[in-house]
Amino acid sequence: MATAHRHKLRLDPKTREEARRRLLSIRGHVEGVLRMLEAEDVYCVDVLKQLKAIEGALDKVGELVLRSHLRDHVVTAHERGDVDTIVEELLEVLKYR
Amino acid sequence: MATAHRHKLRLDPKTREEARRRLLSIRGHVEGVLRMLEAEDVYCVDVLKQLKAIEGALDKVGELVLRSHLRDHVVTAHERGDVDTIVEELLEVLKYR
Amino acid sequence: MATAHRHKLRLDPKTREEARRRLLSIRGHVEGVLRMLEAEDVYCVDVLKQLKAIEGALDKVGELVLRSHLRDHVVTAHERGDVDTIVEELLEVLKYR
Amino acid sequence: MATAHRHKLRLDPKTREEARRRLLSIRGHVEGVLRMLEAEDVYCVDVLKQLKAIEGALDKVGELVLRSHLRDHVVTAHERGDVDTIVEELLEVLKYR
Incomplete structure (x- = not known):
């Protein structure tokens, strides 16, 4: 998992911030479902909708x-010389997406 | 969203508890990714793997x-007489699953 | 795969006909992609779009x-007495849908 | 749909041949389901499994x-100068994959 090129390639700061913002909201959403599940009369389909x-x-x-x-890493892989790693790790993560 | 039959049908307590237990762990996992995203050198593919x-x-x-x-609600819908609601709301929630 | 209840439960004729009609069109679509793939200059993304x-x-x-x-089989499973089979085979087929 | 770069980028011949081979087999599989659907007693779940x-x-x-x-087109997009097109058309095709 720790690959040589990892140390050079970084998620760009703006996307990192936007991802954080969205994940904070997702954490809140998960907490909302946790509260739903405290109610004895919660209905299955309402839980499925939230999930x-x-x-x-x-x-x-x-x-x-x-x-x-x-944009930042895959389109420049040939110039950088790490095509194999970039392609295989990307395909792995796209499986069943 | 609030349908007549909702008030009668409830997620069974054992499943509700198990779902809660798993969602607590999922909340922890989301918090783990939030911490990952604080690091300036986090790598995109590592984030994608966690998501x-x-x-x-x-x-x-x-x-x-x-x-x-x-088990608890769909297989008994005909006896209960709410086939249409049960089937349509289930198909809705299964879309793109 | 051959389960006892299979011999009693059948896809309703109207849906069977509609499914056949749509699959004939899907076969035509597959043949269209086969023809696309005969062209030496076919572009990857155009193939991906068709797939x-x-x-x-x-x-x-x-x-x-x-x-x-x-509608025809799951909502009546409790009356018929084959809940376990109906639920498990359905969950199996819904996985990664 | 017809984009400038399409005329330069082509699916490599070996992959094209392998895709054709697999799609011929998929066409046979679709025809198998069409035959299944001719039987009056075909069972829904057996159709769902085949689909x-x-x-x-x-x-x-x-x-x-x-x-x-x-491998052939995305990793070289920066050198070629069509990053925007390559990235957006790829994301479009990966949606809900």
């Missing part, structure tokens, strides 16, 4: 980070 | 709740 | 069949 | 083409 909404919000964060990674 | 792991954990909670809903 | 469209069309067929299964 | 298997096979073709696109 789906949280996954949608996580997908959005993933898309942000992926766009940033593509 | 994917969190989605996998949410899928597990969803499967638990879905199994419970199917 | 995605075919998966979308298959999802639609799946939703049709699932709705029919829920 | 899921076909989607799995399409995902495999998609992964092949995506790997080839990443």
Whole structure:
């Protein structure tokens, strides 16, 4: 998992900040579902709807980070000389996305 | 969203407890990613891996709740007389799952 | 795979016909992509777009069949007495949907 | 859809051939489901299993083409000067994958 190129490549600060902001909101959403689950009469489908909404919000964060990674690191991999690593680790993370 | 049958149908207590337990762990996982994102040298693919792991954990909670809903409420819908509502709200929540 | 209840439960004729109609169109779509792939200058992203469209069309067929299964067989499982089989085989097929 | 860079970028011949081979098999699989649907006693879940298997096979073709696109075109986008197009069209096709 610790690969040589990791030390050179970094998530850009603006995307990092935006991802943080969104994850804070996702944490709040998870806490909302935890509160829902304290009620004895919570209905299954209402829980399923909230879980789906949280996954949608996580997908959005993933898309942000992926766009940033593509623009900053993937499109320059040939110049940098780490094509194999970049492509295989990206395919791994895209599986079943 | 508030449907007549909601007041009668409840997530069973054991599943509710198990879902809570898992969501507490998911909240911890989200907080872990928030800490990762504080580091200036965090690598995009490491963030994407963690987001994917969190989605996998949410899928597990969803499967638990879905199994419970199917066993306790869906298989008895015809007897209860709320087939239309049960089927349509379930299909809605399964979309793009 | 061959379960006792299979011999009693059948996909309703109207849905069966609609599924057939849609799958004929999907076969045509697959043949369209096969023709695309004969061209030496086909572009990767154009192929990916078509594959995605075919998966979308298959999802639609799946939703049709699932709705029919829920309405005709799942909501009556308790009356029929095959809850365990119905729930587990359904969860199996919904995984990673 | 017709973009300037399309005329320069092509799916590599080996991947094109492998994708064709797999799509021929997928067409056969679709025809198998069409035959299943001719039987009056076909069971819903058996159809759903086959649809899921076909989607799995399409995902495999998609992964092949995506790997080839990443290696041949995405990692060289910066050198070529079409980063914006390459990144946005890729993100579009990866959505809900």
